[in-house]
Amino acid sequence: MDMINFEALFKISYGLYLVCSGDKNKGNGFVSNTVFQVTANPPQFAACCNKDNYTAEVIKKHGAFSVSVMDKNASAEMFGTFGYRSGKDFDKMANMDIKYGETGVPIVMNDCVSYMELRVVQTVDVGTHLMFIGELISAEIIDDTKEPLTYLYYREVKKGVAPKNAPTYVDKSKLIAKPAQLELKSYKCLACGYIYDEAVESIRFKDLPDDWICPVCGSEKSDFIEI
Structure with a gap:
């Protein structure tokens, strides 16, 4: 088997999104870079979530989720809240601008460009993660003057790193040493x-x-x- 240069994986293009679920009583969400469209008719999208992530439990319980496309200039507080803290003992929706969709799931409006609401039609077990495939229920532009945040910009400019439970996490020890x-x-x-x-x-x-x-x-x- 040829040597794997994990640096090559960083060349794959991703966006960054807030994937949320729950209801008005209790909502939760996380930062994801693994959201993509799988079919056009009907419009269906997939979102991957680590099995250990509390949001996975919430999506399974409610059968629906929202995806908010993050703004290029999203604040560090958004990443701190949705990317590095567990919602089991922390209310991630507190102090957020929240809209509730047709299914009752929370939709985060802060520092986001647009959003989608989806009803789960299939759940695929891919090992460490669950892939939730949802059919599009609603979608709207939040602010068309903003530019979507890409994972490349997050890594190269904001100097962000993927947490260990992210699908794209790469152990630094596996990277080829630079000169x-x-x-x-x-x-x-x-x-x-x-x-x-x-x-x-x-x-x-x-x-x-x-x-x-x-x-x-x-x-x-x-x-x-x-x-």
Whole structure:
């Protein structure tokens, strides 16, 4: 078997979405980069969710889910809330601008370009994840002046990383080592512990713009220390 260069996987194009389900009493959601259209007639879309993700339970219970297309300039707080915290003991919908769809599922409007509401017609077990295939019930533009956020922009500009339960997560130890460079350093966010590793990233920490923020919690660049 030929050697696998996992860097090649980063060249696949993705968007970033908020996949949510539940009702007015209890809703939950997560950031996903694995949402795609599977048929045109009827219009059906698939969303993958880790089996350990609380949202998977909620979607199975309610049989419907929403997909909000994230804005290119979505705040770090949105990623911190929907990407790195569990909804089992935290209300992700609190302080959010929420619309409830025809099925009763919550639809997040904050920092999003458009949304879709879908009713689950099939669930496929793909090992670590469940693929929920939903038939489109409704869709609307939230703000057509905004630009959708891509996973490439999230990685290269916002310096975000996929959490371990994401379908596209790649263990850094599997990446092919890059040529050694002098004095490559690592910096740690004092607020959340996120590590900015110059050996992995394409930009030295000192060369990041002054308004750069932690991709996990939104802390300022000045809140990082060298480790």
